Amino acid sequence: MTARKIIHIDMDAFYASVEQRDNPQLWGKPVIVAWRGNRSVVCAASYEARKFGVRSAMPAVRAGHLCPNAIFLPPDFPRYRAVSRQVREIFQHDTDLIEPLSLDEAYLDVTENKTGLPTATQVARTIREQIRS
Structure with a gap:
C-alpha cells in the first residue's frame, strides 16, 4: 500500500495579505482587518502588525493600543x-482531492498529483509559487 502524500495549506494573514496585494499603498505597513469598536475582534493582522503583538481573535481595541499606527480596514x-x-x-491544477477547512486553509491529497511531481514538497513549492505570482 502506497503512503498518501497530504499537504496542509494555511495562508497566514490571508485577509490582510489580500488587502495589501490589492492596495500597494498598504505594502510594508501594519494592517489590521477588523471592525472598529469595543466588541470587535481582529480577523487578520499583517506581519507588520504582528511585530507589535497583534494577533487574530484579539480584541480590536487592544490591537489598536499595541499598534497605534495600524491601518484598520x-x-x-x-x-x-x-x-x-x-x-x-x-490547487485543482495539481489535484481534485481537496478538503477545504476555511477560506484560507485546506488539505490536499497529492499522492497521484496531475503534474506528476514525485514529492509532496515539490507540489507544495509549485503551489506556493503559483499563489504568489
Missing part, C-alpha cells in the same frame, strides 16, 4: 471568498 468577505476560489483553482 473592515473585512470584505465577498472579496476574500473570491480570492479563496482563485486559490482553490490553483
Whole structure:
C-alpha cells in the first residue's frame, strides 16, 4: 500500500495579505482587518502588525493600543471568498482531492498529483509559487 502524500495549506494573514496585494499603498505597513469598536475582534493582522503583538481573535481595541499606527480596514468577505476560489483553482491544477477547512486553509491529497511531481514538497513549492505570482 502506497503512503498518501497530504499537504496542509494555511495562508497566514490571508485577509490582510489580500488587502495589501490589492492596495500597494498598504505594502510594508501594519494592517489590521477588523471592525472598529469595543466588541470587535481582529480577523487578520499583517506581519507588520504582528511585530507589535497583534494577533487574530484579539480584541480590536487592544490591537489598536499595541499598534497605534495600524491601518484598520473592515473585512470584505465577498472579496476574500473570491480570492479563496482563485486559490482553490490553483490547487485543482495539481489535484481534485481537496478538503477545504476555511477560506484560507485546506488539505490536499497529492499522492497521484496531475503534474506528476514525485514529492509532496515539490507540489507544495509549485503551489506556493503559483499563489504568489
